[in-house]
Amino acid sequence: MKPIYLDNNATTRVDPAVVDAMLPFFTEHFGNASSIHAFGSEVGKALKKARSQVQALLGAEHDSEIIFTSCGTESDSTAILSALKAQPDRNTVITTNVEHPAILTLCDWLEKEGYIVHKLKVDKKGRIDMDEYKSLLHDRVAIVSAMWANNETGTIFPVVEMAELAAAKGIMFHTDAVQAVGKIPIDLKNTKIDMLSLSGHKLHAPKGIGVLYLRRGCRFRPLLRGGHQERGRRAGTENSASIVGLGMACELAMQKMEFENTEVRRLRDKLEKGILNQITHCFATGDVSNRLPNTSNIAFEYIEGEGILMLLNKVGIAGSSGSACTSGSLEPSHVMRAMGIPYTAAHGTIRFSLSVYNTEEEIDRVIAAVPPIVAQLRKLSPYWTDKGPATNPEAAFAPTYA
Amino acid sequence: MWEYSDKVREHFFQPRNSGPLEDANGIGDVGSIQCGDALRLMLKVEPETDVILDAHFQTFGCGSAIASSSALTEMVKGKTLDEALTISNQDIADFLDGLPPEKMHCSVMGREALQAAIANYRGEVWSDDHEEGALICKCFAIDAVMIEDVIKANGLNTVEEVTFYTKAGGGCAACHEGIEEILAKVKSDNPGMGETSPPAACPATPEAPKPPTKKLSIVEKIAKIQAVLESVRPMLQRDHGDVELADVQGKKIYVHLKGACSGCMMEAATLGGIQQKMIETLGELVQVLPSSHMPVEA
Numbered sequence: 001m002k003p004i005y006l007d008n009n010a011t012t013r014v015d016p017a018v019v020d021a022m023l024p025f026f027t028e029h030f031g032n033a034s035s036i037h038a039f040g041s042e043v044g045k046a047l048k049k050a051r052s053q054v055q056a057l058l059g060a061e062h063d064s065e066i067i068f069t070s071c072g073t074e075s076d077s078t079a080i081l082s083a084l085k086a087q088p089d090r091n092t093v094i095t096t097n098v099e100h101p102a103i104l105t106l107c108d109w110l111e112k113e114g115y116i117v118h119k120l121k122v123d124k125k126g127r128i129d130m131d132e133y134k135s136l137l138h139d140r141v142a143i144v145s146a147m148w149a150n151n152e153t154g155t156i157f158p159v160v161e162m163a164e165l166a167a168a169k170g171i172m173f174h175t176d177a178v179q180a181v182g183k184i185p186i187d188l189k190n191t192k193i194d195m196l197s198l199s200g201h202k203l204h205a206p207k208g209i210g211v212l213y214l215r216r217g218c219r220f221r222p223l224l225r226g227g228h229q230e231r232g233r234r235a236g237t238e239n240s241a242s243i244v245g246l247g248m249a250c251e252l253a254m255q256k257m258e259f260e261n262t263e264v265r266r267l268r269d270k271l272e273k274g275i276l277n278q279i280t281h282c283f284a285t286g287d288v289s290n291r292l293p294n295t296s297n298i299a300f301e302y303i304e305g306e307g308i309l310m311l312l313n314k315v316g317i318a319g320s321s322g323s324a325c326t327s328g329s330l331e332p333s334h335v336m337r338a339m340g341i342p343y344t345a346a347h348g349t350i351r352f353s354l355s356v357y358n359t360e361e362e363i364d365r366v367i368a369a370v371p372p373i374v375a376q377l378r379k380l381s382p383y384w385t386d387k388g389p390a391t392n393p394e395a396a397f398a399p400t401y402a
Numbered sequence: 403m404w405e406y407s408d409k410v411r412e413h414f415f416q417p418r419n420s421g422p423l424e425d426a427n428g429i430g431d432v433g434s435i436q437c438g439d440a441l442r443l444m445l446k447v448e449p450e451t452d453v454i455l456d457a458h459f460q461t462f463g464c465g466s467a468i469a470s471s472s473a474l475t476e477m478v479k480g481k482t483l484d485e486a487l488t489i490s491n492q493d494i495a496d497f498l499d500g501l502p503p504e505k506m507h508c509s510v511m512g513r514e515a516l517q518a519a520i521a522n523y524r525g526e527v528w529s530d531d532h533e534e535g536a537l538i539c540k541c542f543a544i545d546a547v548m549i550e551d552v553i554k555a556n557g558l559n560t561v562e563e564v565t566f567y568t569k570a571g572g573g574c575a576a577c578h579e580g581i582e583e584i585l586a587k588v589k590s591d592n593p594g595m596g597e598t599s600p601p602a603a604c605p606a607t608p609e610a611p612k613p614p615t616k617k618l619s620i621v622e623k624i625a626k627i628q629a630v631l632e633s634v635r636p637m638l639q640r641d642h643g644d645v646e647l648a649d650v651q652g653k654k655i656y657v658h659l660k661g662a663c664s665g666c667m668m669e670a671a672t673l674g675g676i677q678q679k680m681i682e683t684l685g686e687l688v689q690v691l692p693s694s695h696m697p698v699e700a
């Protein structure tokens with residue numbers, strides 16, 4: 001049976017049209033865009049086109065605001081480090097405690113280096129408290145960095161409004177929009193967002209290509225210094241084939257935006273309802289009324305995520321989990337903990353993330369496959385009995401030490 | 403996903419002996435839902451012979467936790483209790499053709515459940531003797547609690563020393579930052595004598611101590627050692643104890659711990675604290691040991 005891929009927030013398949021657009025840039029138009037000869041100038045033209053394709057998807061005012069990087073992580077690091085370097089009198093970063101490690105690990109390191117990092121807390125649904133946010137905006141803040149959409153739950157942050165509030169206080173605003181770009185409409189020229197990160201492999205372009213959007217006039221310090229590529233803002237010979245691929249992927253995402261927000265959303269909702277209706281003791285996590293159209297994250301209580309994934313994988317279904325076991329740490333996902341999801345459920349969270357390639361038939365198969373898997377694992381669980389969860393799971397299962 | 407052996411996968415997909423065991427007479431529960439792993443092992447033991455007639459399990463946990471539980475039930479069936487108790491966590495892992503280092507704790511949990519179930523059958527109380535922290539060194543499967551304990555017990559100051567004592571950090575070097583953090587944490591938690599640190603193991607001998615920066619004469623060295631002991635003495639006396647230098651043999655400094663310090667729970671930690679000061683003062687890696695550890699003269 002054909003495998004079903006529902007892990008598109010992890011990475012996506014490169015669209016065949018993107019591959020076609022890229023291929024000539026390996027063997028035919030392999031020149032260096034900086035060269036004078038014809039080999040180079042072909043590449044230069046292609047980069048210009050790709051830049052305008054990205055510009056269009058982001059709704060950026062100028063194509064020079066698009067800086068190509070190697071990945072989302074590089075864009076995130078560049079944005080935050082640039083803000084701190086360019087404003088040495090400001091030592092504080094505001095972010096949230098549900099960011100991707102590309103932000104959080106960097107911020108933890110910045111704290112060790114002596115910077116002050118405020119991580120906004122989120123509520124049960126993964127929403128930040130705007131009053132807390134406003135109270136933290138002061139003149140020592142170098143930059144606010146908040147993700148546009150959460151990779152685990154799809155929850156959308158009000159980044160446009162947050163950027164307005166930051167701008168009113170003269171504070172730079174960055175958003176990690178790696179999960180949002182291509183899935184929801186973005187129109188940067190009508191916002192106060194100064195910097196935005198995106199990553200090609202989340203929108204059907206290849207891995208290893210990203211973008212940092214940098215608003216014209218925003219103070220900047222490069223991360224990589226060297227040649228004059230990207231106007232000296234990001235040195236290193238351009239990854240021309242991938243840049244061309246990303247441009248094509250952005251154009252396709254533009255065309256499919258409507259479909260993503262109607263048809264993909266419908267399939268996601270069908271999947272989620274189909275699972276929740278058939279299984280007791282499970283619930284959708286995050287802000288279900290305000291999230292990406294493709295993401296559903298379901299917590300199955302009293303079982304552990306890795307087992308679910310292995311059994312799903314056996315029947316050809318690919319998802320992901322926020323359980324501790326799949327991440328190599330002993331704690332379940334920081335996003336689930338930040339939302340206060342109880343331990344009885346946090347270990348059993350499964351993320352299904354769709355793309356425009358998923359079909360109704362696939363979704364029907366998944367809806368049929370999940371209930372027996374959950375039942376099978378619950379039968380193994382000491383916290384579960386024939387009649388449902390052990391009445392007081394903590395007491396029913398009592399280790400001799402405690 | 404993890405690289406599981408075929409045997410692990412097989413025991414996960416077709417677990418043996420799962421579910422409650424009606425007439426079990428020895429039950430061991432270990433783990434908890436908080437830490438993501440919990441295992442109940444149920445044994446049916448024949449009282450006349452002490453032979454395990456049947457074994458079942460219920461497990462909340464990842465694929466390898468379920469596979470380890472299933473393997474364990476197969477391994478113990480037909481064994482006497484004493485035979486079963488010789489099964490180590492490595493035996494469980496070997497039975498499954500190995501586990502990824504991050505997953506070795508699943509086999510440890512299996513062994514603990516076995517001990518707990520047998521203790522339950524015998525009417526004894528079983529107590530957990532190991533605590534587990536986040537995995538720091540993936541090359542050698544060393545966790546944070548282990549590293550912290552060894553740092554405290556031996557007054558370690560550098561990543562290099564931690565590597566000598568625990569192997570952690572001796573492989574790919576990816577965890578050096580993590581080890582530095584634990585070193586910093588121990589230092590800030592314990593600026594003085596380590597009075598609050600948990601009882602720790604006897605300090606181990608480092609395999610390859612760092613060379614001294616500048617060689618002290620033996621007289622200078624002993625004077626410095628005495629000065630360190632003087633500086634910690636008031637603290638020990640406050641707790642009705644005392645310390646005295648017994649001998650210095652190369653890199654080993656033997657001390658008599660007296661009064662309340664000697665033999666107390668904190669002895670190892672106290673020695674660790676003294677050792678840390680010695681290392682700082684002497685500028686070389688030395689080991690502080692109780693005089694009872696002195697080699698007997700021939």
Ligand SMILES: Cc1ncc(COP(=O)(O)O)c(C=O)c1O
Nearest residue numbers: 071072073100102151178179199
């Ligand atoms: C929200 C978010 N930010 C950043 C990244 C990192 O992107 P990349 O893999 O391109 O470095 C990811 C991808 O996992 C992501 O989901």
